[in-house]
Amino acid sequence: MREPAVQAIEVEKRFHRTQALAGVTFDAGEGITGLLGPNGAGKTTLLRILATVLAPDRGDVRLLGRDPGRSDDRINIRRRLGYMPQEPGYHRNFTAFEFVDYVAILKEMTDRRRRHDEVRRVLDLVDLGSSSSTKIKALSGGMRRRVALAQSLLGDPALLVLDEPTAGLDPQQRLRFREVISDLAIRQTVMLSTHQTEDVAALCHRVLVMDHGQIFFDGNPQQLAEQARGRVWMADERDPAARLSWRTGEGRHRHIGQAPPGAELVEPSIEDAYLLLVGHRAFEEEVAA
């Protein structure tokens, strides 16, 4: 049996007084695994550990069958890794081509002609082929995100770690992103964090929901949506007692949790389930406090 590309066992990470990760255990193989969670849940810390940028304080991590704690293994992992940080910096005076080419050199791609072919390929993948000679300072925020995505795709990495890759992309670009990533995930392992539950529903075969440095849901998107079955309601009026409710575009009110008077039960979405899970935990903490 093949070893999963990502294995994490009781991983802990602390920044001064903040416990960013508190015993995270999971493994992930080929396909797309989505990380959902509120800000400060520990998603970025976990992805930075998977990208070998951070070392855990405790616990074991194995990536692509190797131990990132060992110097030789770490270099070998990095050779087969693509990473798009949440806030990737850019050299503003470089063109999109020059920047991706620079990263390609840092990925040890030394054959100039083949490297340039590869840079053109990944820029084409993210629809930046025509803007490759434009300086990054002249690109829009969405285009810069695509430059960052392009560099992560260099060399067909076996493990792709993407931290909020769709932030700042317009709907058309997000669709394009889904097309590219879903194709890669046939043979590669993709870990992505997002706040967009639609991305999770559209892309991920598995979803991990995190909060306070822990994973408290691990399953597929359908199973996540099932968490809210029987607890999502539509009503004409807002229930003052409701903890989670909002007015929809149709003028009705969507309630999550207890049934308001006269409400009708509706099919739950992943977003409903996510809000229910995260909101429920917040409520429990409030009560405990």
Added chain:
Amino acid sequence: MNAALVAAPARDAKIRGGTVRSVLALTRVESRRLITHPAMVAGPGILALLGARGPGAFHFLFLVGIGYLFVGIGAFLASNLCATRNRRDRTEELYASLPLRQVDRTAAHLLSQIWPLAASLVIAGILAASTRPWAGASARMGIEPRTIVHGLPDFLQGPLAVAFFSMAGAMLARWFTTAIAVPVAVAGFIAVNVVTDLLSGPLRWLGLVATYSQTAPEPATVMAWHLAYSLGGILLLGLVALARRPLPRGVAIFGTIAVSLTVMAGTMQVLAASP
């Protein structure tokens, strides 16, 4: 679906080279960035304007060291800005996930400093060709402040001073990412030279560019020691930039050699110049 995606080949093994080849590839990129950096171009640009007054002006600028100072400060600033680019542009997190390590990137920056040195050597070559020190045992230039040229080795101290400045820029990048670090360092350097009387007498040979005494003639061998001293200093700066904990064996060995060379040559040149 994009055709490029469908045609994605198994490219990994064919494209990848080792760390050394990657460092050399990065050196090529960094060299191009360095020599086209505005700070690097500005110095020679100003000199070209000043030198347009004629060959005499060109000789004056370089033989008294002003020319090399211009080029050196430009190289100092440009190399520092190139070496701090990753941190100023906040790409460190991304680069930390890539196989080429920070020390490899520093090595590429250091290797790219060959170009300011090469440019200065070309200038020195032009000067030497026009001054023709080999035509006589001692070619003397009647310019103010007076500079006495003994021979070809004397022309090398300017280029080495430029190399020292550019290596210092890359070395300084280890600790300071702010763009004002170099101007502050240059101001400090000038202040030390202008305000203090430390580098007078034989001790002036501890400076980057030294001239022979007009009152107490010094042997030509003092310049050979001075070049060895400058070379040791340049090597030392590069090794300080590369030093990490635990100290790599190669850095430790070459560091010992560089320190020994600098101290020995520094002492010997001062002794040779002492009355």
